[in-house]
Amino acid sequence: MNFSGKYQLQSQENxxxxxxxxxxxxxxxxxxxxxxxxxxxxxxxxxxxxxLTYGPKVVKNEFTLGxxxxxxxxSGEKVKAVVxxxxxxxxxxxxxxMKSVTxxxxxTITNTMTLGDIxxxxxxxxx
Numbered sequence: 469m470n471f472s473g474k475y476q477l478q479s480q481e482n483x484x485x486x487x488x489x490x491x492x493x494x495x496x497x498x499x500x501x502x503x504x505x506x507x508x509x510x511x512x513x514x515x516x517x518x519x520l521t522y523g524p525k526v527v528k529n530e531f532t533l534g535x536x537x538x539x540x541x542x543s544g545e546k547v548k549a550v551v552x553x554x555x556x557x558x559x560x561x562x563x564x565x566m567k568s569v570t571x572x573x574x575x576t577i578t579n580t581m582t583l584g585d586i587x588x589x590x591x592x593x594x595x
Contacts, residue, residue, distance in 0.1 A: 469557045471511040471570075475577050475592035477504045486581065486588035490566070492543050499523065507577065507592055516551070516559070539563070 487497045503523045510517040514533040519526065522542075531537035531551050539549050539561070549563040559570045566583040575594035580587060 469572055471509045471516070471559070471572050471577070473509060473575075473594045475507045475509070476595045477506075477590060477592050479591045481589045482586055483588060486583060486586050487542070489583050489586050490541065490543055491545075500525070505592075506595075533559070 483501055484497055487500070488494075492500075500522055505520060505522040508519040508521075515530075516533065517528075517530045519528050520542075525542075527540050527542060529537075529539045531539065533551055533553055536548055536550050538546050539551075540546055547563040549561045551559055551561040554560050554569075557572045561568050566581060568579065568581045570577060570579045577592045577594075579590045579592070581590075582588075
């Protein structure tokens, strides 16, 4: 399944506690809470380019599935990680105790990030 497309955030759960646990300052958490972010994905074979836009904040990551890469987090930190496919519709990665699962079902992408006992869920629709 190909993830390519532009998606807009529709709903999210546990944004504030997750972002606090990730180390984002309170002012950025407050600013980001109500922004309907846009995710743009270019998926070509094993190569993926991801651009996340949250108001003035833009995070760009590019990686090859199954190979170690450097990813930028929402806090601006750069981490080493490996992104893999599970089945044909899930991208999975883990770093610094956090696991991220991005699942595509039709025109909906669900991203579930788990850090300790905090589960942050974002649901975005293709636009």
